[in-house]
Amino acid sequence: MARGTRTDTGRAHRGDPHGPPGHGGRRHRGPARIGGRRVTRPLARYRVLELTNAVAGPVAGFVLADLGADVIKIEAPNGRTAQQSAPPPAVEGAPDRPWNRVPNFNELHRGKRHMGLDLSRPEGRGLFLRLVKLADVVLENFSPRVLGNLGIDYPQLREVKPDIILTSMPAFGKTGPYATRSSYGPGIDAMSGLSHLTGYADRGPGKPAQFYCDYHAGLTAAFTTMAALRHRDRTGEGQYIELSMLEGEMQIIAPAVMDVTMNGRVQSRIGNRHAWLAPQGVYRCAGGDRWVALCVETDEQWGHLARTIGHPQLAEAPDYATAEARRREHHDGIDRLIEAWTSQRSDYDAMHTLQAAGVPAGAVLDVHQILEDPHVKHRESLDWRYHPEAGNFPHTRLAWRARSGDHGVSGPAPLYGDGNAYAVQELLGEPAASLEALIEGGVLATEPRG
Structure with a gap:
C-alpha cells in the first residue's frame, strides 16, 4: 500500500447501539x-x-x-x-x-x-x-x-x-x-x-x-x-x-493569576458559587440524588427567578437589586428559598421551568441520564x-x-x-x-x- 493511502470501510449505524455486527468493526482510512x-x-x-x-x-x-x-x-x-x-x-x-x-x-x-x-x-x-x-x-x-x-x-x-x-x-x-x-x-x-x-x-x-x-x-x-x-x-x-502539562493547566486559572499579580489577592475556594454573579449554585430536587444548577448573570434574570420561585417582592427589593448585594449579604437566604422550590420538582421539571422563565439552568445528570437525554440522543453525541x-x-x-x-x-x-x-x-x-x-x-x- 502506498504511503498516505487508506482503505475505506463501512461505519456503524450512528446512534444505534444494536447495529449489526458487520458494521463499524474497522477504521476509516479514506473518503x-x-x-x-x-x-x-x-x-x-x-x-x-x-x-x-x-x-x-x-x-x-x-x-x-x-x-x-x-x-x-x-x-x-x-x-x-x-x-x-x-x-x-x-x-x-x-x-x-x-x-x-x-x-x-x-x-x-x-x-x-x-x-x-x-x-x-x-x-x-x-x-x-x-x-x-x-x-x-x-x-x-x-x-x-x-x-x-x-x-x-x-x-x-x-x-x-x-x-x-x-x-x-x-x-x-x-x-x-x-x-x-x-x-x-x-x-x-x-x-x-x-x-x-x-x-x-x-x-x-x-x-x-x-x-x-x-x-x-x-x-x-x-x-x-x-x-x-x-x-x-x-x-x-x-x-x-x-x-508542559503544568503550564497547560495554569491557563485555566488565569483570572486567579491576574488577581494575585494585580491586586495581591489570593483567591480561595467558594464551592458552587461565583466570584461576582449571584445567585449561583446547585440545588436539591425531588426524587433522591437529583439536582439542578443555575446561575443568574443579570438583574433581569434575578427578577425572573424571584417570580418563578414564588417571591416576586424580591425582584424589586432594593436590598437585592445588585449581584454584589445578593452575593455578599443574602446568598445563604436566597439558596434556601431556591431549594424550597426545587425540592418540590424533578430535576428536569425545574430546569425546563427555569429555562422557560429566562433563567439559565441545567439538570445535574448522572451518566445513565446522559445516555437517555433526548438532546444527547438527537445530537448523537455518543x-x-x-x-x-x-x-x-x-x-x-x-x-x-x-x-x-x-x-x-x-x-x-x-x-x-x-x-x-x-x-x-x-x-x-x-x-x-x-x-x-x-x-x-x-x-x-x-x-x-x-
Whole structure:
C-alpha cells in the first residue's frame, strides 16, 4: 500500500447501539460517504506513531485518529498484564481475551491500530526507526528520560526523517528544577493551583472530577500537532513540540493569576458559587440524588427567578437589586428559598421551568441520564461502534461538527497487536516469515506479557 493511502470501510449505524455486527468493526482510512457525497477526513494523509500511556497522550492520539490520521499505538509487551479486570465477553464465539475489553482503554484508543513492540531491544528499535521514515508525527508522554534511554529522542528521529514532528507531553516540561519528575493528573491539578481553588471554603483543596488535566493536555497536544503539520506543509520543516502539562493547566486559572499579580489577592475556594454573579449554585430536587444548577448573570434574570420561585417582592427589593448585594449579604437566604422550590420538582421539571422563565439552568445528570437525554440522543453525541470482542460500545464524539461533513468517531478500539502485520508487511514490505520470526523472538507481541 502506498504511503498516505487508506482503505475505506463501512461505519456503524450512528446512534444505534444494536447495529449489526458487520458494521463499524474497522477504521476509516479514506473518503467516507455522507449524504451521497464523498468526504475525506482532514488528516487522512498523515501517519502518527503513538508512544503513550495513561490518559493525556492517548487523548491526543484519538483526536488525530478521529480526524483521519493513521495512528499506530505502540505498546511495550510488558506494559500491561494479561489478567486485567474487564467486563465478560460480549460477543458470542469471540475469544476470551480480557485485555481487549477494557472500557477505558478502548475509549482512549478508538480508531487506532495497535503494535506490541519491544523498543528496548535493538531489533525493536530498528523496526521503529524504519516506521519513522514513513511517519509524519511521533507522539509521546513518557517520563522525560525514556526516549533518550531507548535511543529514539528527537536527534535520533531527525537522522532518519529530517522533517519528522515529535510531540512530547512531559508533566513539568523538559527544563527547570522539576524536569526529571513524573506525575499523573492529580499532581498537575495540585501544582497548577486548580486544586487549591476547587472545593468549599470550610474544607481542604479538592480534586477536579475525572481526568480534567489529561483531556485538556491531550486536546492541546492535538491542536499544536496539527499546527506543526500545517507549518511543515508550508515550509518543509519538522519540529519538536514540548507541551508542559503544568503550564497547560495554569491557563485555566488565569483570572486567579491576574488577581494575585494585580491586586495581591489570593483567591480561595467558594464551592458552587461565583466570584461576582449571584445567585449561583446547585440545588436539591425531588426524587433522591437529583439536582439542578443555575446561575443568574443579570438583574433581569434575578427578577425572573424571584417570580418563578414564588417571591416576586424580591425582584424589586432594593436590598437585592445588585449581584454584589445578593452575593455578599443574602446568598445563604436566597439558596434556601431556591431549594424550597426545587425540592418540590424533578430535576428536569425545574430546569425546563427555569429555562422557560429566562433563567439559565441545567439538570445535574448522572451518566445513565446522559445516555437517555433526548438532546444527547438527537445530537448523537455518543457514537456507537461495534468492537469484535467487546461488542457495541459508546464513544464520546469530538465536540465540534463540520457542516461540510460530520464524520464522527473513526472506528472502534484495536485488538492487541492487530497492527503488527500492517506495519511489518504492508508498510515495510517484509514477508510473512519475518513477521512470524519477530513474534517468536519476542520483539513483537500479540498479547500483553506484563
